[in-house]
Amino acid sequence: MTKILVVDDEPDLETLIRQKFRQKIREQVYEFVFATNGKEALDAIRTVSNIDIVLSDINMPVMDGLTLLSKIGEGHPLMKTVMVSAYGDMENIRTAMNSGAFDFVTKPVNFGDLETTIEKTIHQVLQIKNTLKAIKENNILKMYVDKNVLSFMESREYESSLTDNETIEATVVFIDICGFTSISETETPDLVVKLLNDYFDVMVKEIIAQNGVIDKFIGDCVMAVFKGDYHLDRAIDASLAIRDQIQNLPTQNNFSPSVSIGINSGEMISGNIGSATLRRLDFTVIGDTVNTAQRLQSAACGGQILISEHCFERVKSSFICKKIGNVNLRNKSEKTTVYEVLS
Incomplete structure (x- = not known):
């Protein structure tokens, strides 16, 4: 739903807008907020969250539209302002456009044109939000991903790999922090999140050190995938290091961390899996090999690393x-x- 702030001292405008856009209001496509001058508009912006668009008259008492436009530009750069004014006020309209107004409509208001302008402005707001989200996600990605991986992600090879679904030979590891649910129910959210992130950081470093990939975080559990030469051996090496490091961490708030780990190796399907409707797809692995690894983890006690018999036959000379x-x-x-x- 898009929130639109309408700023105009004409008393009939609110009634007209509610009538003309009643279907969009009823369907919760638009939500309108009204103010009669720039000062009231700034008060509304402070008290009503997530206003996306401002429709503002230019000539108003107390605070005019041009002053309001400058205030919005200073404090709310993502908010888009559409100026509403008479044909004879072109000088002010030019000033408004030069001061950062997104567009303008003229009085008397043609509501068809107004709706087209609103839809165009909404599209622009969504583009900006999506761009900022992508920048934020990219900056977070850069914190954790090797620069060579980032270069690969910008290549055509990466783009084509997003649509590749294949059967691969790999090892899957599930690592769960034992008993963490109990501390999450008794401690503050800040402490719970800090502890969980600290434990995850230990795991991630060891997985990466063995050229593993973090598939996903599931509550207080990590799913990792190892591919390539000696993938099972590397998965076990990482798991042993994680078990020992976690067990050696100090007790915090009467909680002594330990992990239960399940490992399985074999064929699995690798692909981009999720919902196109939600525009959310995760590149992951699925299949009986993956399910068995998760069930081995569920069967493990704190400090245990469990593997299946066929994995044992492959690594019994090394571990x-x-x-x-x-x-x-x-x-x-x-x-x-x-x-x-x-060991």
Whole structure:
């Protein structure tokens, strides 16, 4: 819904606008706020959140439209102002346009033209918001992503890779912070978020050190994917380092952190998955291999790293493991032989 502030000292204008745009108001496409002069308009901007557009007359008592325009430009640069004035006031209209007004309409108001102007202004506001969002996301991305990765993301190869769906051989790791829900229910949000981010930071550094990729954060759990040569070995190396580092962190507010980890390796589908309607797609992996890794993590206790038997057969010469036995994993019809990686 777009919020539009109408500033005019003509008493009939509010009634006319409510009549002409009653369907858009009823459908909650537009919400109108009204003021009779520039001072009232500034008060409305301070008290009503998320005003996108201002329709302002030029000649008004107390504070005129040109003064209001300058105040809006100083304090609310994202807000777009459309000036409303008579044909004979072209000098003021030119001044307004030179002072940053987005557009103007003339009196008597042609409401068809006014609606077209409003829609054009809304489009401009949305473009600016989307641009700022992209800049913000890009700046955040630059904080965490290697410059070579960023260069790849700007290439045509990256653009084409967004539409590539394929079956790959890889290793998936699920890492959960044990018992973190309890502290989230008793401590302040600021402390909970700080602790969670600190723990995630430890995990991310070790995953990246082994050339793994953070697939997603799921509550207090991390899902990571390892591809390429020795992907299973690198996933286990990262998991061992994460387990040891997390266990060595100091107790905070009577909470001693530990992690439960599930690892599985094999074929999985890699692709851009999500909702086109929401314009939200995540490049991720899916399949039974991924599901089994998550269920291994659910079966693990604090400090445990669990792997399946076929993973054990591949790494038994490189890692010390202990057989746990046959375990019932959720939604698995048969028991799964599970091993714990010790070191």
